[in-house]
Amino acid sequence: MSRQHSLLINITAALFIFVVAIPLASAAVIYTWVDDKGVVHYSEQPPKGVNATKIYSEDIEPAKAGYIAPKKREQVQKQSELEKSAAIINATDKEQAKELCESAKHSLSVLKSYNRLTRKNEKTGEMEQMTAEQKTQAINENEQRVKLFCK
Structure with missing residues (x-):
């Protein structure tokens, strides 16, 4: 060696x-x-x-880093006014439910397809451009309507 x-x-x-x-x-x-x-x-x-x-x-085992996230409580979902009225419309007037479904789908398509959208101001009657927040809110509302009426 x-x-x-x-x-x-x-x-x-x-x-x-x-x-x-x-x-x-x-x-x-x-x-x-x-x-x-x-x-x-x-x-x-x-x-x-x-x-x-x-x-x-x-x-001794070292403590784990971070924290334990609280467990989410099971929430009893309360039906919103829109859900209640949607249930009534779906049960009593199928034609109106179909029209509301188509309207919500069309609105959703327009909201997602175009960036610069305008709508009429209810107070002044003038046309104004939608903000990003207004557009997001309108998308959320129409998605909910699609879920409720397009069954």
Whole structure:
């Protein structure tokens, strides 16, 4: 065996021992005890005159990072006025429900196809451009109407 090969084996063995020994050297002993008032104490030094329990740090599982998200409560869904009226219309007047369905589909198609849309202002009677928020709200309303009337 060459001298270089022997040196390489010795260095590898030393590194292995070093890597294995580091976690053992960093393991700490923690003492825990309960005082007269029932309070739990933790310390690196054992208390005098008290029977303390040894806890080794490598035996303690670290706490998970983050937080536990609260569980979503099951909500009893209340029927909105639109849902109530849609149920009545669907039950009594199929033709009107079909017309409302087609109207909602058409409006949804227009809202999704064009960027710059105008509509009549109810107060002034003038035409004005829809804002992004108004367009999003109109899309949501028409999607809900499609769900309710297009069955």
